[in-house]
Amino acid sequence: MDIKHHQNGARGQRRKQPHTTVQRLLSWGLPVSCSRFLWRQPGEFPVTAFLLGAGAGGLLAIGLFQLLVNPMNIYEEQKIMFLYSLVGLGAMGWGTSPHIRCASLLLVPKMLGKEGRLFVLGYALAAIYVGPVANLRHNLNDVIASLGCTVELQINNTRAAWRISTAPLRAVFKDLLSSKELLRAETRKHLLCSCALHQEEKQAGVLGLNTSWERVSTEVRDYVHHQEARLEWALGLLHVLLSCTFLLVLHASFSYMDSYNHDIRFDNIYISTYFCQIDDRRKKLGKRTLLPLRKAEEKTVIFPCKPTIQASEMSNVVRELLETLPILLLLVVLCGLDWALYSIFDTIRHHSFLQYSFRSSHKLEVKVGGDSMLARLLRKTIGALNTSSETVMESNNMPCLPQPVGLDARAYWRAALPIGLLVCLCLLQAFGYRLRRVIAAFYFPKREKKRILFLYNDLLKKRAAFTKLRRAAILRRARQQKAPVSPGVSATASSWLGLSTAVYLLVVLGRHAAAVPGLHAPRRSSLPPPLVTATTTLPTRG
Template sequence: GAFSTSFRCSVLLMLPSILGSRGRTYLMVFILSVLYTGPLSNIEHNIRGVALSLSCNLDLQIQNSRLLWRDAIKPLSTIMEQLVIRDEVASRYGYERLSGNSTQERFTSRTMMQCDSELLLLLLLVHCVVDGGIKRCSDWFITKWEECMKTIAVPVINHIFCVPMTFYFLCDVMRVMTPWCREQIPVEGNFGQLYDQLDGAVDMLSGEFSSQLLEQQQRSVLGGAVLDQEFSVSVSRSFQKLSSVMAQILDLLQLLLSFTFISIFSRAVSYDREYRKDIRFDNVYVTTHFRQIDARRKREGKRCVLPLRRPEKKKLIDPRRLRIHLDEFREVVSSTLCVSLSVIYIYIYIDTHIYMCVCVKQTHTHTQPKTITAFNSSSHLKVHTDNRACVTRPSSLSLDVYVTCGCCVLLVALFTLLQVYTNRLRRVIAMFYHPLREKKRIIYLYNLQLQKRIYCIDKKCITKHERSKRTVREHKKLASSVKRTKH
């Protein structure tokens, strides 16, 4: 029942289990949950910010590249549209293509006519201005002639010195600009040939033609996502999947923590059951009752076990001594090794988690060279972009997380050392609730050690007696051989 001796003993045996191996297991699982909610979650958050920042910059870069591409092909698109419109008009109304002069000649003559017409229009517009300037220039020369004649009063000399004031023809110098316009036409020499080649290519496209298709398989970008989609959406989906996996693992750890108490109680019940059923279970302690039996036999003059011999000390444990026994030391070493392996596993898992996050980042960064090298051309277009919205602020761990992890690791190491003494405490608790069973166990252990001691002594006596008989036999053989040699 709930108030039976075995149940009360099992409940009290939970204390050594909590301070021993089961408590250490609970702490290890708790450390894993703290790592998941603290450092691992922070690592995932920071790397998510880096990946989202990178994807945002890639989105801006692709958008700018599209703008550059549209501006680069805009003149060509305009020319192609004009050619298509001209072909449609010619096919509908029966207009034939102009023949005779080449495109270069037509363009040159058109430019000359345009220059003459523009100059004529300019001359007509500023005719009054130019005539007014020429008239003012002539009036200036006349005024200076009169002033010069008044200044120099000598009749002949004044005509000689004032001759430069009669150069009225200098005012008509602007009328020589028309021949310069005809000679200096601002047209490149190969423009017409390029235009003819482009026109011929358009004519070939309007007719029948054959082509060869080459199929090439290439690794898909972003796992099947096209460039029209946003990088940020794809990266967010990848991290959402990773976050869902982390949440499932955290729920599993919480479930393991809830089952830890059940494992502690089952361990205590199992110890109590084995203690009552198996007389050899955990029966290696030299207790007070063991010493009392040996002292009584010593007073009666019978064979005793104490003090223990060196081989016996390796098998029996004195619970009153703080020194750790060899078997207990092996258990502590195995526990310490378990702790070390657990810490190594934690670091490996953290490294693996970081590697997974960086792989997600690397998956969305291998498209950058493909996007940039496709537009390896010079351009005078100025594009101003601002990527400050793509910058994310990194988050740091609080001091409480570091303190919690450090305290948990120290408690694990402390519980590893306390496990030796808590194992001794389990026998004391079981002895308190089952005193009669403990007496039987001690008597069994004492008789077992006494039988081993007697067997060891008898074996030594038999070995010594056989050795003496063998020596006598050898001496007799030696004496008989000596007598034969004398005869």
């Protein structure tokens, strides 16, 4: 019983020694029962693990359904089928497999990476389409309608003026037509010639040249509506593709998890807490250590707890920022074009007001004397022109002026917000990459331990090789600095020269030996250093 109690105490003491920062924080902030559940051995608490995992997986599946499937334009029966399928798969996967749980949580850092930026890029394009592009389309349609209205207004005014000006003449002809029987009776015995009527028909020299302005305006409006319909269809297709983009994010999560478990060099550049513990243990034993790292070594590794973007992460961040420049320039160009066109159309609206005023008045009186047939005929025809009229017609082009709409500050912010989120994701990409390693290490602690041991041994080998190369370079440089003694130099001068050279070599080698541990070791020290091993076992998240 004492031996068993001692073993349980030793096991609890070993469990209380966290090897990661996450384990230290969870052990400090959670109760003992929760810590035991999180860091349980394989096979412990199977029912509780299944129920909690199934509940969490079902809730996550419902959230994904509301985010991706529900906005799609499909039938309700299909949406319900998708909902049941996602909830069932999520509950079963989270309840039974740690790989499913790990891949699901890896969606969070993956959304901060290039897959998430692709997802946000679609929303940025949609915001640009709804904001500046839609306003440009509205203003252009309004201008096209204004041009058509102006042409129709001019045609109507010309037609009305022509009707008013020719109203007396039309009245004369109406009177003549009404008295045609009387005129025919008067001229039947005097005019015995036959008359031929020739009708003139105007035709265009080019087919389609005599198209009316109404038809042109209608065709332009129909073309614009057709282009709008095509853009709406493209926007719907883009929304469907965005929903399918989530499958790429999920595939990237599983791909990272598989590479983490099968390739020990994959993403193995982090100086974690366990790395520091190994270095402290070797320092207490008097063995060669790595910390603090040299400047050349710091450029190849990442310290996860540092709140800044480090040298090895800066190149990726700069590249991703450069990739966001085209969409940013597109937003700036479209917003500038929208503002410029709005300013032009608004200026046209304020300075293109026209008022049409048509005034017509006439008074005609013709007197025909005599009793002959010609006098009577002229009296009946020309006498009808004895009319007087006065007409006033006024109109303006106010209904035909364009009514441009300008975007307010809120609309510009809505269009620029996804672009700003895209830039923030580029800056947060480095921290997302650190987070995905933390999640994978939480679910696969044994694999993380092997990876850290491999990284420590690899850095030890590289430093030993670097020390050997630097020692050879220093010795080669010292040999090159030995100048040959000329015949005119005395023995005393040559001895002083040799003494100074020897002192210089001793100083150089002494400084390098002080900077590089183990430089004055025997020849066998050039062999690879002893590798770090560990016998501690950590549980796998079940």
